[in-house]
Amino acid sequence: MNARNYLKEADEKYEYTRDYLEVLWGNLERIYLGKAMGMSINNTIGYRLKIPIIGRMIKWMVNKKLEKEKNPNPRIAEGHFGQVIPLEEAKLITTNLADVRIKALCPCRYMHRGIKVESCMGFTALAEVLPKLPRFIPENGLEILDSDKAEAFLNNMNEEGKVHTIWWGPIPYIAAICSCEYPECLGLRTRLDFGIKTVLKGEYIAVVNPNKCIGCGKCVSRCQFGAINFSSSINRPIIDAKRCFGCGLCKESCEEQAIRLVDRDEIPITRGMY
Amino acid sequence: MKKIKINIDYSKCITPENCRACINICQPVVFVLTFTDEDYHDPKNWKIVPIFPILCIGCNLCVENCPEKAINVLIK
Known part of the structure; x- marks a missing residue:
């Protein structure tokens, strides 16, 4: 578990957490299409990023701007910074660190897709902010979850094949845990389609144990990042470490426990590749 | 690189939230149900906008599936 993942102290340190979250969640759609992602609503978004040299420059500028957000400005909620985490860490954060947990609609x-799914879980500060924003409130109202329910909810989302992600309010305060999917998730989409680092990769990398693997191929279809290939000549999957986000979905699906998560920093090639 | 232009006739596309034919059928998710300038916080007034024409693969599924025939895809 990473030392970055703490809740209470961070909440007390930044007394403007609630203001920040209100601005951020209130204008989420605008921020996604707006200046934080280097995009505008005038239909020209992708083209600018795909132009060979100019596109690379824009990408570099935007990524630099997002990095700066580690010293957050309370009045300008700009990015929506997140990171992929495996199931166990999501459970640890929800059960041990959070006080109040509520379920909200996924914006x-x-x-x-125009559908309303309850797949986001907001924590203490966000739970106070969300009632002001009617867009995120489900039909039955905001439900407060106890730790058992929250755990069951996470298990359920994992079975459906959704990637757990934490979303920071002002970094490092964790405001929400969402269950994301490519291409519907705003963050994963900007990361994978346009190369803008709105979502960071997880702290881990999945590794296959060739002695335990029986070659059933269940893990291949679970990967949302295209990191797993099934090689029929050796009868086991190959995991591309550079593409792996460390979400652990493949690990949960493996009945033989042949996949394990290794610390990203232990492998020299992927060290610091977030 | 081929430029793709997608036009939606908003005089025909009146109830995007109830219809959602194009956003459900599109594989690369080119369309986004999003805000208009006047009403930001009320999703009832949101429109479907083709925000990522760069990702369009030109399959024309949206054109065929639109009940109002409001979408037009131009590939240059």
Whole structure:
């Protein structure tokens, strides 16, 4: 478990957490299409990023701007910074660190598919902010979850094949844990389609144990990042470490426990590749 | 690189939230249900906008599936 993942102290340190979250969640759609991602609503978004040299420059500028957000400005909620985490850490954060947990509607899926799914879990500060924003409130109202329910909810989302992600309010305060999917998630989409680092990779990398693997191929379809290939000549999957986000979905699906998560920093090639 | 232009006729596309034919059928998710300038916080007034034409693969599924025939895809 990473030392960055703490809740209470960070909440007390930044007394503007609630203001920040209100601005951020209130204008989420605008921020996604707006200046933080280097995009505008005038239909020209992707083209600018795909132009060979100019696109690379824009990407570099935006990524630099996002990095700066580690010293957050309370009045300008700009990025929506997140990181992929495996199931165990998501459970640890929800059960041990959070005080109040509520279920909210996913704004990303509403934007991209027009459907209302309760797949986001907001914590203490966000739970105070969300009632002001009617867009995120489910039909039955905001439900407060106890730790058992929250754990069951996370297990359920994992079975459905959704990636757990933490979303920071002002960094390092964890405001929410979402269950994301490519291409519906705003953050994963900007990361994978346009190369803008709105979501960081997880702290781990999945590794296959060739002695335990029986070659059933269940893990291949679970990967949302295209990191797993099934090689029929050696009858086991190959994991591309450079593409792996360390979400652990493949690990949960493996009945033989042949996949384990290794610390990203232990492998020299992927050290610091977030 | 081929430039793709997608136009939506908003005089025909009136109830995007109830219809959602194009955003459900599109594989690369080119369309986004998003805010208009006047009403930001009320999703009832949101429109479907083709925000990522760069990702369009030109399959024309949206054109065929639109019940109002409001979408037009131009590939240059």
